Amino acid sequence: MLDVERIRRDFPILCRQVHGKPLVFLDSAASSQKPLQVLAAMEETYRQCYANVHRGVYTLSEEATCSYEEARDKVASFINARAREEIIFTRNTTESINLVAYTWGRIHIGPGDRILLTEMEHHSNIVPWQLLAQEKGAELVYLPITDEGFLDLDRLDDLLDERVKLVAFTMMSNVLGTIIPVKEIVEKAHQVGAIALVDGAQAVPHMPVDVQDLGCDFLAFSGHKMCGPTGIGVLYGREELLEEMPPFLGGGDMIRRVELDHSTWNDLPWKFEAGTPAIVEGIGLGAAVDYLTEIGMEAIAAHEQEVVAYAMERLSALPGLKIVGPPAEHRGGVIAFTFRNIHPHDLAHLLDLEGIAVRAGHHCAQPLHRRLGLVATTRASFYLYNTSEEADRLAEALEKVARIVGK
């Protein structure tokens, strides 16, 4: 059991009021709030030991380098990577996926090859592959979803053949909340010789993730959704793959030797980190990993499961409210829904006036919404600091909205 009251005290923003009401923040799937521990680590760096990293021979630079590289070690152990060389710092999940598309994809995808995605992907796990497929004459294939919001795994064997070179899929849908059986899909991908990339943006912040156990070849995730700052993300890649991949961006730090007409590359992981990195953000992510690890990812997942099950029960009791996606036991902390015929933008707006922050729209998953026959949904998402009382506040506010709009 989490001591949520104590956790909430770590997040100063949760004390504020919005439109005269206590803030109920239900948009962590878009970006989470930050605990004091992360803010303090970042401020401490700027106040005490800020300097550019790598190659500095003075104390400040050595200290900054040490903290920044220590953050990499923390991330590596957080997802149980075999080696720190397998952790590439990027800006976010989107950049991590693009990195794979532009480097691994460029040398491994050719005309007639197939990339297998799923119907529940976020745009960031669709568009980079479209760009690659268009350039290479490759083909995108989509694993369908069932009407209940699960992946239609019965179709997987049909779609997986030796033409498929890459399978890229989310570990948890940012709309349906569905938790995906990653291991099973990775194993089947490997059986036909395909590489498996997992979009961990929604999963890594919310549940234990072990890349060795999952067996995936790449895992992409963002710092800002897991209590860390914006501007720092992670690409995990199996070392053998990273070694043979060409660099992504060219510039300082990623080179060993630069001649006038060619260069040689730095070792992993720096080969993929051109230019001055997000130093303080990296250190902030390290602090976020410490914070989450101390609380325990198992406990966080269990808490979210409990709050979401309660919230789904409360919400589905409201007349005219329809939740998309599977039952609570198959989902993470995300509930997307429609309510009567009220447009999600109106709903989000009216809830904001009650102090409740939810997201409205297509949540960067237009193909999925088209599949569901919806233009937009309203999404409430929960994290370690949310409570069942906040689910009550949401349900009560929705009742109030229904009274006002009444259509």
Add this chain to the structure above:
Amino acid sequence: MSDLYKEHILDHYANPRNWGRLDSPDIAADADDPSCGDQVHLEIDLDSDGRVAQVAFEGEGCIISMASTSLFTEYIKGKTIAELEAISEEDVLRVLDAPVGSGRRRCALTPLRALQAGLRKYRRRAQGDD
């Protein structure tokens, strides 16, 4: 709950004025926003003096976009082409008479985008006729 969702806004949303289609409109155009699904189809008939004689619209979307379009159809009746072309974003917000913040401005301005698209088509056709 809010000044934005005032009585007259909810009324125009629930009972949109000038709903429907015209037989052979002089001006017709759509505005849509794929990101939130707001869609408006606006049609205008001009009389012999070139003033707006009849307006009609159909659409689907949020309360603000629908109410704003309904109010807008009332507002443009009797206006000349030149007057229609002169309608500004601020005019539309004044007609709506509700405090839209920056987040909902785009919804409120949906009918103006439809009108401007219609006027562009109308001008192109008029030039083609010359």
